[in-house]
Amino acid sequence: MTAEPKGPVSYFPSIxxxxxxxxxxxxxxxxSSGRTGHKDLVDWLKTEHGLGHGHANALVAYHLNPGKWPAYPPA
Structure with a gap:
């Protein structure tokens, strides 16, 4: 049995x-956005791509902390 994903990864199927x-x-x-800060990236996803705040935040958290979360998609 596989454990439920935690953190940003838990949002990925719904994204x-x-x-x-x-x-x-x-x-x-x-x-490739050329942006670096968490807030700047979240705002960019929301403004330019229409993502909701939670989904944008999850993607940015995962992007900025690559080894902290499990790989996605799971193996």
Whole structure:
């Protein structure tokens, strides 16, 4: 039995379902955005891509802390 994902990863299935794009695409967009700060990245996702605050925050938290959270998608 697999444990339920914790932290930002727990939002990823609903992000993919709601916005129709894989998380890997969102992370690539964050990487290529040229932005660095947490708030700046969250605001950019909300303004430019229409993400809700919780979804944008989860993607940015994962992006800025790459080894802290489990890999996604899970193996």
């Amino acid at each position: 993919e379902q709601k916005y129709g794009r894989p998380v890997a695409d969102w992370l690539a967009d964050l990487e």
